[in-house]
Amino acid sequence: MTLDQLDVGKSAAVVSIGPGGHGDRLMEMGLIPGTQVRIIRRGAWHGPLQVSLRGAIICIGANEAKTVTIGALNTHDDS
Amino acid sequence: MTTAESKDRVRVAFVGNPNTGKTSIYNSLTGARGKVANYPGITVERRSATIQRKGRTYDIVDLPGCYSLVARSVDEKITHDELSGHTASRPDVIIAVVSATQLARQLYLTLQLLELQRPLIVALNMMDLAEKDGVEVDVDALSQALGVRVIPVVAVDGSGLERLFVAADQALTGHPLLALAPNDAKAVAGVQTALRAAAKPASVGDALWLMTSVDSADAKEAELCRDALDAAQRLTAIHPDPMRPSDLKRRIIAARYKEIDRILANAVTSKVSSRGPDESKIDAVLTHPVWGLLCFAIAMLVLFQAVFTWSDPLIGWVEAGVSAVAVSVTKVLPSGLVQSMIVDGLIPGIGNVLVFLPQIIILFLAISLLEDSGYMARVAFILDRLMRSVGLSGQSFVPLMSSFACAIPGVMAARTIPTHRDRMVTIAIAPLMSCSARLPVYTLVIGAVFSTSEPVLGILSVPGLIITGMYFTGIAAAFFVAKVLKGLTLQGSAPPLLLEFPRYRRPRVRDVARVLADRCWIFITQTGRVIIVLSILLWGAMTWPNSPLSSSEKASIEQHALTKGTDVDIALARAEEKHRLINSAAGQAGLFIEPIIEPLGFDWKLGIGLIGSFAAREVLVSTLGQVYGTGSSSDEESPLLRQAMLSDIDPATGKPRFTPLVGLSLMVFFAIAMQCLSTFAVVRKETNSWTWPLTMLLGYNALAWLASFATYQIGTALGWG
Numbered sequence: 001m002t003l004d005q006l007d008v009g010k011s012a013a014v015v016s017i018g019p020g021g022h023g024d025r026l027m028e029m030g031l032i033p034g035t036q037v038r039i040i041r042r043g044a045w046h047g048p049l050q051v052s053l054r055g056a057i058i059c060i061g062a063n064e065a066k067t068v069t070i071g072a073l074n075t076h077d078d079s
Numbered sequence: 080m081t082t083a084e085s086k087d088r089v090r091v092a093f094v095g096n097p098n099t100g101k102t103s104i105y106n107s108l109t110g111a112r113g114k115v116a117n118y119p120g121i122t123v124e125r126r127s128a129t130i131q132r133k134g135r136t137y138d139i140v141d142l143p144g145c146y147s148l149v150a151r152s153v154d155e156k157i158t159h160d161e162l163s164g165h166t167a168s169r170p171d172v173i174i175a176v177v178s179a180t181q182l183a184r185q186l187y188l189t190l191q192l193l194e195l196q197r198p199l200i201v202a203l204n205m206m207d208l209a210e211k212d213g214v215e216v217d218v219d220a221l222s223q224a225l226g227v228r229v230i231p232v233v234a235v236d237g238s239g240l241e242r243l244f245v246a247a248d249q250a251l252t253g254h255p256l257l258a259l260a261p262n263d264a265k266a267v268a269g270v271q272t273a274l275r276a277a278a279k280p281a282s283v284g285d286a287l288w289l290m291t292s293v294d295s296a297d298a299k300e301a302e303l304c305r306d307a308l309d310a311a312q313r314l315t316a317i318h319p320d321p322m323r324p325s326d327l328k329r330r331i332i333a334a335r336y337k338e339i340d341r342i343l344a345n346a347v348t349s350k351v352s353s354r355g356p357d358e359s360k361i362d363a364v365l366t367h368p369v370w371g372l373l374c375f376a377i378a379m380l381v382l383f384q385a386v387f388t389w390s391d392p393l394i395g396w397v398e399a400g401v402s403a404v405a406v407s408v409t410k411v412l413p414s415g416l417v418q419s420m421i422v423d424g425l426i427p428g429i430g431n432v433l434v435f436l437p438q439i440i441i442l443f444l445a446i447s448l449l450e451d452s453g454y455m456a457r458v459a460f461i462l463d464r465l466m467r468s469v470g471l472s473g474q475s476f477v478p479l480m481s482s483f484a485c486a487i488p489g490v491m492a493a494r495t496i497p498t499h500r501d502r503m504v505t506i507a508i509a510p511l512m513s514c515s516a517r518l519p520v521y522t523l524v525i526g527a528v529f530s531t532s533e534p535v536l537g538i539l540s541v542p543g544l545i546i547t548g549m550y551f552t553g554i555a556a557a558f559f560v561a562k563v564l565k566g567l568t569l570q571g572s573a574p575p576l577l578l579e580f581p582r583y584r585r586p587r588v589r590d591v592a593r594v595l596a597d598r599c600w601i602f603i604t605q606t607g608r609v610i611i612v613l614s615i616l617l618w619g620a621m622t623w624p625n626s627p628l629s630s631s632e633k634a635s636i637e638q639h640a641l642t643k644g645t646d647v648d649i650a651l652a653r654a655e656e657k658h659r660l661i662n663s664a665a666g667q668a669g670l671f672i673e674p675i676i677e678p679l680g681f682d683w684k685l686g687i688g689l690i691g692s693f694a695a696r697e698v699l700v701s702t703l704g705q706v707y708g709t710g711s712s713s714d715e716e717s718p719l720l721r722q723a724m725l726s727d728i729d730p731a732t733g734k735p736r737f738t739p740l741v742g743l744s745l746m747v748f749f750a751i752a753m754q755c756l757s758t759f760a761v762v763r764k765e766t767n768s769w770t771w772p773l774t775m776l777l778g779y780n781a782l783a784w785l786a787s788f789a790t791y792q793i794g795t796a797l798g799w800g
Contacts, residue, residue, distance in 0.1 A: 040362075059578050
C-alpha cells in the first residue's frame with residue numbers, strides 16, 4: 001500500500017521510498033523506513049495530504065505520496 | 080578549540096530550517112544595521128550586518144532557510160557555498176537555529192552542520208512554545224549528545240540572545256555524529272584525502288556533500304572538485320545518473336535520523352502531542368475544501384481592496400507632493416533647458432518611482448502577516464491542486480492576484496515562491512493580469528466608440544462585456560505563455576509539493592517592519608534607478624527637438640480661436656504641445672512605425688500614443704490628448720478628446736479613422752503588450768538579468784501585435800469595420 005491510499009486518521013509505518021530525486025527529499029524531511037505517519041487530512045480532488053510525522057505536519061503532494069510504500073505499525077517504533 | 084576567542088573580527092552565520100524564528104533572532108540582534116545585497120548572478124538576496132559588542136566586531140550573515148545542505152535548490156546551494164567559503168570567506172562560527180518544538184526533524188540540518196567540523200553553537204528557539212506543548216528538553220543532555228553548546232532562546236521576547244554571543248565566542252568545533260558502515264566510512268575518508276590534496280575544505284561534511292550532490296552538482300562545481308569526485312566515484316561506484324537510486328545517499332540520510340532518534344530519546348520528553356487541539360481546530364476550518372476556500376476568498380477580497388482602492392489616497396499624497404516639489408523648482412530655477420529637464424523629466428521620473436510605494440507597502444504588509452502567522456502554508460495546501468492544473472504553484476496566487484491591481488508589487492511578491500521555476504513563470508505572466516493602469520485606456524475607447532451600443536440580449540451592457548472580455552484575454556494569454564515557458568525553457572521536472580505547516584504565531588511588528596523597510600529600500604535604490612533613467616529618456620524622446628510653432632502658424636491659430644470664440648491662450652498652448660510632440664523623436668517614431676501598425680487599424684497618432692504609453696499605460700490618454708490637440712491634461716472621460724478622435728477623418732477614404740473595431744483592436748493590444756517601463760525595471764531587478772525583461776518586452780509586444788492583427792483583420796473581413 002502507498003501513502004496516498006492510507007485513510008484519513010489512520011497511522012502506518014514507512015516501509016520504503018521509490019527511487020529518484022524526490023525520494024531523497026522525502027527522506028530528508030523525515031520519511032525514513034520505520035517512521036510512523038498519520039494522515040490528518042486530504043485535499044479535495046486528489047489534492048495534497050496533510051501528514052503528521054515526527055511531531056510536524058507536512059504537506060505532501062498526491063504524486064509524491066504514491067512513491068512512499070507503507071506497512072502496518074511495528075509496536076516497537078515510536079518515532 | 081575556541082578559534083573565535085582570539086579574533087577581533089568574527090564572522091557569524093545563522094543557519095536553520097524555515098520557520099525556526101531564525102530571522103527574528105537575526106532581526107533582534109541586528110536591528111536597523113542589517114543590509115540587503117544581491118548574490119551575484121542569482122535572485123536570492125544576502126542579508127548581513129556588522130555589529131559591535133564589547134570591543135569586538137561581528138559580521139553576521141543570515142543564510143536562507145533550508146532543510147538540507149544538499150544542493151537541490153538555490154537556497155541550499157547558497158547556504159552550502161557560504162559555509163564552505165566559496166562566496167565570501169568561511170564563517171568563523173555557525174549558529175544553528177532549531178525550534179524546540181520540532182527537534183525530531185530540525186536536528187537533521189544540525190547534524191549536517193556538525194559534519195562540517197567547524198565551530199558551532201545551537202540556538203534552541205521557541206522554548207516557550209515547547210513548554211506550552213508539554214515538551215521538556217534537557218538542554219544539558221542535548222548539549223552533551225551533540226558535542227556543542229546549546230543555548231535556549233525565546234526570540235519573541237529576546238531572552239537568551241545575549242548568551243548567544245558569549246557562547247559564540249567560546250564555540251566548540253562540531254564533529255560528525257554519523258555512524259557509517261565500514262565501507263562507506265572508507266569511501267568518505269578517501270574523498271577527504273582527495274579534497275585535502277586539492278587544497279579544498281576536507282571535513283566529513285564536505286566529502287559527504289560532494290558524494291551526495293553528485294547528481295545535482297553543477298558543472299562548474301564538479302570541475303573544481305574533479306579529483307575528489309573521481310575518488311568518490313571510484314570508491315563508492317556512484318554513477319551520476321539521476322534515474323538510479325543512489326544507495327549511499329539514502330543510507331546516510333537514514334543513519335542521520337537514527338542518530339537523531341537516539342539523541343532525542345535521552346534529551347527530550349514529551350508528555351502530550353505536540354500540537355494543541357486549538358490549532359487542529361483552526362486547521363480543520365482553514366484547510367477545509369469549502370470553508371477554507373471561503374475564508375481564503377474573503378482574505379483575498381480584503382487584500383485586493385486594500386491594494387487596489389485603499390492605496391488611492393496615499394498615491395494621491397505622493398503625487399501631490401511631487402507636484403509641489405516641481406512647482407517650487409520652477410520658482411527657483413530660471414526657465415530653460417535645465418529647468419525643463421528637471422521639472423518635466425527628473426521630478427516626474429522620481430515621482431514615477433515613489434508612486435508605487437503605497438501599493439508595495441500595503442501588499443507586503445499583507446503578505447508578511449499571512450506568512451509570519453503561518454497561514455500561507457495552509458493557502459498553498461488549499462490552492463495547490465487548482466493552481467497545478469494550470470501549471471502554477473499555490474504560492475503564485477497572491478502575486479498574480481495583486482498584479483490585477485498593479486504588476487510592480489505583484490512581481491516583487493513572487494520572491495515568496497520557493498521554487499525557481501514557478502517564480503520565473505509567475506514573474507513572466509504577472510504583466511498579463513490586466514492591471515488598473517489599463518482601465519483608463521479601456522474607459523477612453525469604450526467611451527468613444529461603444530457607449531451607445533445596444534445591450535446584448537437586452538441586459539448585458541456592451542461596455543461591461545468588453546471589459547470582462549479584456550480581462551479574459553489577458554488571462555488566456557497568461558495560460559498560453561505559462562504553457563510555452565514550461566515546455567520550452569525552464570528545465571527540471573515539476574518540483575514536488577513538500578512543505579511544512581508551521582505553528583500559528585503572532586507576527587512580530589519588528590520583523591514585518593524589517594521586511595517593509597528592506598523591500599522599499601531595494602525598490603527605490605535598485606528598481607528606481609532604472610525607472611528614473613528610462614523616464615528621463617522617454618521624456619527626452621517626446622520633447623526634443625523642441626521645435627516651436629512658426630509665427631505664421633501661431634497667427635492662424637489665434638485667428639481661428641478668435642473666430643470660434645475659444646480661449647486664445649489655451650488654443651495656442653495646445654497647438655504648441657501638439658507640434659512639439661509630433662516633431663519630437665517619439666513623434667517621428669510614431670509616424671515611422673505607421674506601416675507596421677496599419678494592419679492593426681492604427682494610424683500614426685495611435686503610434687505616438689503607443690510610444691508615449693511606455694511611460695505608464697494610462698499615459699496613452701494624455702499623449703493622445705496632446706496629439707489630437709485637446710491638451711495633455713485631457714483625461715479618459717474628456718468629451719473633447721472623444722470628439723476629436725471620432726471626428727478624425729482618414730483623408731484617403733473619407734471615413735472616420737477611429738472605428739469601434741479599431742477601438743477593440745487597440746484594447747486587445749493593450750491587454751497583452753508589455754508597455755510599462757516600471758514593469759520592465761522591476762522584472763529586471765527580480766530576475767537579476769536583462770534577458771528576461773527584454774524577452775518579455777519583445778515577446779509580448781509581438782504577441783499583442785498578432786492578437787490585434789487577428790482582431791482587426793477578422794473583424795474587417797466580417798464587415799464590422
